[in-house]
Amino acid sequence: MTLQITQLRKAYGDTVVFDQVDLEVAAGEFVAIVGESGVGKSTLLNCMAGLDTWSAGRVLFDGADIGQLSDNARALLRRRSIGFVFQAFHVLPHLDVAQNVCLPLLLLQQGDAAAQAARVQAMLDAVGLQGLGRRLPQQLSGGQLQRVAIARALVHRPALLLADEPTGNLDPHNAALVLDALVAQTREHGAAMVLVTHSRTAAARADRALELRKTGVSAYTA
DSSP, X not given: OEEEEEEEEEEEXXXXXXXXXXXXXXXXXXXXXXXXXXXXXXXHHHHHTTSSOOSEEEEEETTEEGGGSOHHHHHHHHHHHEEEEETTOOOOTTSOHHHHHXXXXXXXXXXXXXXXXXXXXXXXXXXXXXXXXXXXXXXXXHHHHHHHHHHHHHTTOOSEEEEESTTTTSOHHHHHHHHHHHHHHHHHHTOEEEEEOSOHHHHHTSSEEEEEETTEEEEOOO
C-alpha cells in the first residue's frame, strides 16, 4: 500500500484551506499530522479517502488516482482498503458491540457467520473489550466506545487506517489506552496509519510527525 499526495490544494472560493501539500505514506508506516485548529487537518484526512473533493493536485492510492474514480469505485475502495476512527466514535446505538464491529465483514461478505464471530471476538479481545460484545453502546464509557471504533475499523484488515483526533474527548488514562490499542493493532496488521491529533504525546509515538500549514506540510518539532 502506498498513499501519495501531490500538490494538493483545498479552497472554498477565494478562501484557501491549504495548498501545496505533498505527502507520501508507505505500507506499515505511522504518520501523525498536527497543526492549528482550522488549518484543515480533518479535511486533508477526508481527501485521502476520497470523502471530500479538492481544488488542485492528486491523491494516489496504490497508484490509482482516486480523484478520477467514480463515486461507486471510491466507496468500494474505502470499504475494502481503508478503516476510519473518528473522535465522535460513530457507533450505531441500536446495535450491540459485536454487531457494530462486525459491520465491515458483513458489507464485504468476508467469511461465514462462524468465521465472522470468531474474528470479531479476536478483535474485541485485542483491544481489551473481552466479555462486552453483547453490551449496547450506551452502556460503555467513552474510552470503551473508542476501542469499539478501533476494532470495527481494523476487523477487515484494511491497508490504511485514518484516525481523526481519536483521543480528543478522552481523559489521559483512556487516551493512553486507546493510543496503545491503535498502535498495537495497526502494527500487528501491517496497516499504515495517518493520525490527526493535537496531542504531543500521540505525535511522539509516530514514525513521522508532520505539521500542516496553509502552504504545505513540514516536519513537526514539539
